[in-house]
Amino acid sequence: MQTFHHDIAGDTVTVHVPEDTADLNQFWDWLYAARSRGPIALDTETSGLDVYSPNYRLRTVQFGDAHTAWVLPWERGGYFAQYAREAIERIPRLLIHNAPFDWAVLERCAGLPLEDLAPCTTDTQILAALVDPRQPQEGGIGTGLKPLSAYWVDPAAPDTQSGLNSVFRSLGLTKETGWAGVPLDDPTYLLYAGLDVILTSRLEPVLRRELDRLGVRPQLVEYEHEIARICAVMQRTGLALDQDYTRALDSRLADDAAEYAALAARYGVTNVNATKQIVEALLGMGETLTDRTASGALRVDKAVLSSLADMSLQGEPLGQRTPNPLALAIIQAKRAGKWRQTYTSTFLNSMDASGRVHPFIRSLAARTGRMSIQRPALQTLPSSDQMIRRCLLADEGHVIVSVDFAAVELRVLAALANVKRMRAAILAGEDLHSFTARMVWGPDFTPKHRKLSKGISFGKVYGGGAESVSRQTGAPLQEVQNAMAAYDRVYPEIRRTAKRWQREAFQTGMVFLSVTGRRLPLDRDRTYAVTNYACQSTARDVLGQSMLNMESAGLLEFMRLPIHDEILASAPAKDAEEIAREFERCMTWPLQGVPIEAEAEIGKRSWGSLYGADF
DNA sequence: CTTCTCACG
DNA sequence: ACGTACGTGAGAAGT
Numbered sequence: 001m002q003t004f005h006h007d008i009a010g011d012t013v014t015v016h017v018p019e020d021t022a023d024l025n026q027f028w029d030w031l032y033a034a035r036s037r038g039p040i041a042l043d044t045e046t047s048g049l050d051v052y053s054p055n056y057r058l059r060t061v062q063f064g065d066a067h068t069a070w071v072l073p074w075e076r077g078g079y080f081a082q083y084a085r086e087a088i089e090r091i092p093r094l095l096i097h098n099a100p101f102d103w104a105v106l107e108r109c110a111g112l113p114l115e116d117l118a119p120c121t122t123d124t125q126i127l128a129a130l131v132d133p134r135q136p137q138e139g140g141i142g143t144g145l146k147p148l149s150a151y152w153v154d155p156a157a158p159d160t161q162s163g164l165n166s167v168f169r170s171l172g173l174t175k176e177t178g179w180a181g182v183p184l185d186d187p188t189y190l191l192y193a194g195l196d197v198i199l200t201s202r203l204e205p206v207l208r209r210e211l212d213r214l215g216v217r218p219q220l221v222e223y224e225h226e227i228a229r230i231c232a233v234m235q236r237t238g239l240a241l242d243q244d245y246t247r248a249l250d251s252r253l254a255d256d257a258a259e260y261a262a263l264a265a266r267y268g269v270t271n272v273n274a275t276k277q278i279v280e281a282l283l284g285m286g287e288t289l290t291d292r293t294a295s296g297a298l299r300v301d302k303a304v305l306s307s308l309a310d311m312s313l314q315g316e317p318l319g320q321r322t323p324n325p326l327a328l329a330i331i332q333a334k335r336a337g338k339w340r341q342t343y344t345s346t347f348l349n350s351m352d353a354s355g356r357v358h359p360f361i362r363s364l365a366a367r368t369g370r371m372s373i374q375r376p377a378l379q380t381l382p383s384s385d386q387m388i389r390r391c392l393l394a395d396e397g398h399v400i401v402s403v404d405f406a407a408v409e410l411r412v413l414a415a416l417a418n419v420k421r422m423r424a425a426i427l428a429g430e431d432l433h434s435f436t437a438r439m440v441w442g443p444d445f446t447p448k449h450r451k452l453s454k455g456i457s458f459g460k461v462y463g464g465g466a467e468s469v470s471r472q473t474g475a476p477l478q479e480v481q482n483a484m485a486a487y488d489r490v491y492p493e494i495r496r497t498a499k500r501w502q503r504e505a506f507q508t509g510m511v512f513l514s515v516t517g518r519r520l521p522l523d524r525d526r527t528y529a530v531t532n533y534a535c536q537s538t539a540r541d542v543l544g545q546s547m548l549n550m551e552s553a554g555l556l557e558f559m560r561l562p563i564h565d566e567i568l569a570s571a572p573a574k575d576a577e578e579i580a581r582e583f584e585r586c587m588t589w590p591l592q593g594v595p596i597e598a599e600a601e602i603g604k605r606s607w608g609s610l611y612g613a614d615f
Numbered sequence: 616c617t618t619c620t621c622a623c624g
Numbered sequence: 625a626c627g628t629a630c631g632t633g634a635g636a637a638g639t
Contacts (some may be wrong), residue, residue, distance in 0.1 A: 139630050275619065293619065339619065342634060366631050370624090377633045380623035418617060464629030472629080532630040564624045
């Protein structure tokens with residue numbers, strides 16, 4: 001047995017690493033005693049983050065309580081793996097920090113079904129996010145194990161991540177290759193592996209106490225674990241990739257990028273991503289640049305370049321000047337390069353052996369509770385063009401179904417702020433933006449008025465003012481100011497409620513409490529953001545509740561991605577119509593008397609078919 | 616590691 | 625007193 005000691009919060013804790021069957025039997029004795037005292041913390045070390053790649057390896061499985069950790073070298077196989085697997089199966093209550101990752105690893109490498117693990121898991125990352133959802137950059141603690149441990153357990157808790165980085169470096173490995181390459185008997189690796197479960201174990205009671213003190217309802221904690229499990233199922237299912245199409249597109253984008261880069265090089269821009277070069281070349285061509293970034297540099301983003309190229313942001317010719325050929329080449333080269341690098345290449349590099357991509361769905365990512373999707377970022381695929389979405393497919397014999405909420409954030413605002421006229425219009429089944437335009441400009445309102453009404457509604461949800469709405473919609477400032485004043489007369493409750501929320505926040509320690517009991521900390525110098533936080537967060541929980549409805553209705557197997565106000569699904573072609581209606585039903589229910597409604601779109605095999613692709 | 620840019624809701 | 629656009633992930637360059 002290898003044994004290490006370390007000080008945590010004034011206690012000496014012990015990390016054991018079994019080396020033979022006698023050691024494993026000692027582990028077994030500890031496990032039986034420990035599991036009767038309370039939950040057992042669990043963690044894994046693996047070869048990296050690419051859980052679904054063919055040569056992925058589980059290296060160690062760690063178990064622990066507040067004082068003792070056991071690091072089982074899974075990679076040695078035999079009894080070590082067998083004891084680890086059977087131990088997990090016999091633990092009634094598991095504590096895991098960022099459970100979805102370990103669920104995926106244990107299912108993939110140890111054959112332990114997510115359906116068995118999830119019901120007995122408490123994810124300390126969920127607890128932490130419900131105490132304070134802010135990232136460190138936003139003034140919060142963050143939800144990483146290290147910063148949480150430093151804050152709640154021991155300021156001197158080791159930064160196991162960065163500690164290992166120096167071990168990796170001393171072995172000639174990098175941050176990327178270290179996890180797979182560090183020897184299984186490296187003492188720092190083993191010690192840190194063990195300390196992580198001890199820290200997780202100590203974190204849980206502290207966070208529970210804090211949630212209790214703050215009055216966070218246990219049902220909210222439960223609900224978040226359900227959502228996390230549903231997202232983990234979607235991640236496991238993944239989406240099929242059209243490999244032939246994606247490879248062809250990838251090389252076409254590479255050719256395009258190279259062609260336009262060569263064109264840009266003729267004007268002295270050898271690197272189309274180097275803003276400094278672009279500025280110099282454009283100034284050299286006699287162009288005048290005025291727009292500056294936050295740090296004072298001349299801005300040369302797509303908006304600036306498009307106007308020099310005499311194009312709208314959508315790429316239509318404006319006919320206002322002679323197009324600058326360099327600006328045009330840079331737009332094209334950057335677009336092709338980014339789309340290849342960020343999308344097609346990532347798809348091909350991250351797919352599993354059967355050609356499916358499994359993005360990581362973080363069910364509680366943003367400070368408002370919104371979900372995010374990583375590796376690849378499938379919430380942010382270009383929607384102006386079918387090209388990239390065309391890469392992703394419904395299953396064999398299935399079609400893509402997308403079910404969208406109708407103006408969900410605005411309906412949420414109507415409910416939360418009790419906006420009388422808006423509620424009535426929604427209940428009457430009116431088109432909200434047309435209704436608003438009619439109230440502001442009278443029965444002869446134009447499509448332009450409807451568009452501006454929509455822009456103002458967005459501005460209200462975001463907490464913005466006339467200037468930003470004017471900038472965003474392109475409407476003259478004076479017109480926007482007049483329209484916004486009229487808007488406030490039509491819907492006086494919005495302004496009034498926003499003010500009240502801000503006032504209340506000052507009395508509650510700068511925290512807004514959402515209808516689901518979620519704590520939304522505000523920044524002292526931008527309390528106006530409370531309107532957005534309330535709407536965005538409640539809309540997220542409207543989606544969350546709808547996802548629970550979907551599971552109850554037996555739709556989980558068809559769900560693929562949550563995209564803020566939309567669920568993407570794959571449904572058997574012959575039942576697609578019926579399944580689509582069922583999804584709509586799960587997303588249609590009243591929020592404080594305001595109907596929340598959703599509409600399904602049924603496509604063909606590829607996601608791109610909903611954006612104009614013919615397959 | 617920060618800044619800039621660009622993709623989304 | 626007044627007005628403030630919100631939330632993400634990702635790649636590349638430059639410090």
